[in-house]
Each structure stands twice: as C-alpha cells, then as structure tokens.
Amino acid sequence: EDQVTQSPEALRLQEGESSSLNCSYTVSGLRGLFWYRQDPGKGPEFLFTLYSAGEEKEKERLKATLTKKESFLHITAPKPEDSATYLCAVQAGSNDYKLSFGAGTTVTVRA
Amino acid sequence: EAGVTQFPSHSVIEKGQTVTLRCDPISGHDNLYWYRRVMGKEIKFLLHFVKESKQDESGMPNNRFLAERTGGTYSTLKVQPAELEDSGVYFCASSDRGSYGYTFGSGTRLTVV
Secondary structure, three states: OOEEEEEOOEEEEEOOOOEEEEEEEEOOOEEEEEEEEEOOOOOOEEEEEEOOOOOEEEEOOEEEEEOOOEEEEEEOOOOHHHOEEEEEEEEEOOOOOOOEEOOOEEEEEEO | OOOOEEEOOEEEEOOOOOEEEEEEOOOOOOEEEEEEEOOOOOEEEEEEEEOOEEEEOOOOOOOOEEEEOHHHOOEEEEEOOOOHHHOEEEEEEEEOOOOOOOEEOOOEEEEEO
16 A cells, blocks of 8 residues: 655744755655645645655745655745645556645744 | 635534535636545545546545536545534635646635534
C-alpha cells in the first residue's frame, strides 16, 4: 500500500522566516506527486505536480522539489496569507487516478 | 468556469438515518471522485467514476455507502443507515479525460449523532 508521511505536523513561522515542509513517500511506480493547499472549510487547492526526480516547480513564494524518496515544499519569505494546511499526495501504478494523501502540515505565519 | 459544487455544506443526522450528498463536477469533466476525511486521519479515496461507470470503488468502506452518477453528470453518495464512524468531511473532485490533476469541491461536513 502506498504510504505518504508529512513532517512536521505543524509549523509556526514569523513573517519573512523561510522554511521547508517534507513529504516522504513509499510507492510502487510513482506517476506523480501533488502538492495542495487547504484553507479551513475549503477543499484542497492544487499547487504543483512533480513527475520525476530532480524536477522543481515554483509559484510565487513556494517551490516544490522531488527526489526518489521525498519531496520538499520550500516557503520563501512567507506572509500571513500563506497560512494554510499543505497536503502532499501521490499517484502510483499504471492507469490509476487515485490519490494517496499525507496527513498534512499546518503552517501558521505571524505578522 | 464554475468549480466543483457540493451540497449540503453541512449535515447533522442521527444514527440510523439516511443522508444523500450531492456533487456537481466541472462541466465536461469525465472523471469524478469521492474522498473523505475522518477526524484526525488523512483524506482517503472512496471511488472513481468515468462518466457514469464506476472505475474503482475499492475505497468504499461497506455496503451502507452507495454512489451513483446518472448520465455522467452529477453524482450522489448515499449513506444508509448512517453510523457514528461515518462522521467526517466528504470531498468530491473532478478532472478532465486524460488529466491527473483534480479540482476539489469545498466538501460536505457530515456529523452523525
């Protein structure tokens, strides 16, 4: 069974204090690794998809990277509006659209 | 374009009652998924429709759960009879044919008392 582990569970940052979130995974045949952002009372909002080791993607203050065993979501100079739960999910196997999620990292950025 | 719409947003029912959740996917999206998050746990897959056909229902917890997608448009998820452990947030998502990226709805928070 696919396993996705995110750390830390919670992260409190001062505005401007850069940090990284970790997502380690154990899957058979990774098809894609996804990062989502979830705000309270909302559904997950798509951020990035990474498909192969060495791939990187950026969006504003967020940068996602992928290795063969883990992915990192780097938050550079965060702002209070970056406060959210960040979810990592994987798709694996052939012709399988199912996502396996980690438990998430809740990020709080204080002004 | 309109997003994925779910309703109701909240539902509180008594144990043993029946509840039906509805999901309207993005127009034209062939793939529709149901997921749920129970308290303190990860979001878990329930099932996947391609148009009106069930492609994968391996995540459905038991036969008290019935999902339908009539005409390949909206979908319903019925829980009958509801049990306390069914409480959680039920998410629907949709994606276009051949796309692995999902758009999620805001979810239905189900509380069984």
